[in-house]
Amino acid sequence: HDHLDHCLETAVGPVSQEARAPIEEFKSITKYL
Template sequence: MTDHIHESHPEIAKRLKRAEGHLRSVIAMMEEHRACVDIAQQLHAVEKAISTAKRALIQDHIDHCLEDAVGKEGRAQRASMDEFKTITKYL
């Protein structure tokens, strides 16, 4: 197994740790019988944070791993890779 360390990984880990803290807060809110609207709002924030981290990880993988594997490309292949990067933003 090769190491897959990228410059973005520490920032992504920081985002996930922040989301983890928010999730713990949501659990506490539920245990304290807080209003469902407040809980749902916080769950939405946790979900968004995880989604953002996932998107950043995927984009980083495309930028560093896939492009390195593909190597130098012609114009047609470059356009396909750019389109692929664009569509992955909607994951």
């Protein structure tokens, strides 16, 4: 999952906290897959 997190952060790049919220939510969901 660390690889996925890295890919997401790379793809998203520097974004505002507001834009990052759904990404954090997505990452928290994918932890359980």
